[in-house]
Amino acid sequence: MHHSQIFNPKLRYGVPSDLDRLNSTALTQVHRRAKYLLLEFAEHTLLCHLGMSGSFVICPASAAIGKHQHLRFNFGELDLRYNDPRRFGSVQWHNGKLQQRLDNLGPEPLTEAFSAHYLQAALARKGSAIKGAIMDQAIVVGVGNIYATEALFMAGIHPNTAANRIALSDLAALVGHIKHILQAAINLGGSTLNDYVNGQGQTGYFQQTLLVYGRSKQPCPVCTTPIQAVTIAGRTSSFCPQCQPLLTLE
DNA sequence: CTTTCAGCCTGACGGC
DNA sequence: TGCCGTCAGGCTGAAA
Numbered sequence: 644m645h646h647s648q649i650f651n652p653k654l655r656y657g658v659p660s661d662l663d664r665l666n667s668t669a670l671t672q673v674h675r676r677a678k679y680l681l682l683e684f685a686e687h688t689l690l691c692h693l694g695m696s697g698s699f700v701i702c703p704a705s706a707a708i709g710k711h712q713h714l715r716f717n718f719g720e721l722d723l724r725y726n727d728p729r730r731f732g733s734v735q736w737h738n739g740k741l742q743q744r745l746d747n748l749g750p751e752p753l754t755e756a757f758s759a760h761y762l763q764a765a766l767a768r769k770g771s772a773i774k775g776a777i778m779d780q781a782i783v784v785g786v787g788n789i790y791a792t793e794a795l796f797m798a799g800i801h802p803n804t805a806a807n808r809i810a811l812s813d814l815a816a817l818v819g820h821i822k823h824i825l826q827a828a829i830n831l832g833g834s835t836l837n838d839y840v841n842g843q844g845q846t847g848y849f850q851q852t853l854l855v856y857g858r859s860k861q862p863c864p865v866c867t868t869p870i871q872a873v874t875i876a877g878r879t880s881s882f883c884p885q886c887q888p889l890l891t892l893e
Numbered sequence: 894c895t896t897t898c899a900g901c902c903t904g905a906c907g908g909c
Numbered sequence: 910t911g912c913c914g915t916c917a918g919g920c921t922g923a924a925a
Contacts, residue, residue: 653902655901655902694901694902695902696902696903696904711903727902728902728903728904729901729902729903729904730901730902730903731901731902731903769895771895771896775896775897876896876897876898877897877898877899
């Protein structure tokens with residue numbers, strides 16, 4: 644990496660002002676853990692998060708700086724640029740404290756470690772809503788509001804169901820649907836908002852296939868009952884009251 | 894300990 | 910046409 648340039652340091656936490664220490668060192672590896680990217684340079688590592696609208700783009704170094712390109716790393720004829728319309732993302736020096744946080748994250752959802760038995764054990768002492776639990780990154784990472792909402796619908800589980808009162812067979816269905824929907828979304832290029840673009844500047848199409856998310860008051864695609872919405876853990880949760888009954892067994 | 898919630902930011906959308 | 914308020918998302922630190 645030859646040099647870097649900051650156009651707008653106002654990302655989450657601010658962009659480190661001493662990126663110069665990376666000059667003339669190699670970007671050796673890129674890792675991902677949960678929703679974090681680790682850009683590993685020869686002697687230092689950057690921990691990055693794309694927030695909800697961020698993306699890294701590779702483009703000719705001569706290309707005009709886009710309105711939302713806040714940072715560029717120059718590799719000769721090519722640039723690696725950080726683009727983020729809403730600036731919810733972050734770029735920080737990786738350190739021990741941040742590593743500690745990564746260590747406390749739950750398993751990756753697409754690995755065998757995330758299983759029905761694991762989830763049952765993780766939820767054993769959780770009497771709060773299942774929706775909040777599967778969005779808790781200490782339990783499982785990578786499940787945001789859209790996918791949590793959709794997976795609960797597909798599993799027929801009301802989002803307010805007490806997490807520790809769900810049968811193992813239902814947890815197995817939920818785990819299966821979480822894995823399936825995440826893989827399907829990846830295959831289709833992701834969902835999120837209209838202004839999202841991937842590294843090739845393409846938008847995601849997955850949102851066109853969403854069943855209940857964002858469809859409050861519209862008919863359920865399965866039974867035509869109007870979709871309802873409630874707020875759980877500060878997030879809107881759409882669900883079908885017919886397909887996802889709230890069980891109140893003692 | 895657990896759980897909730899404001900705040901960060903901007904674009905899309907609805908109402909006037 | 911444009912302005913204005915509201916909402917959405919992931920995460921953190923503070924409060925309950």
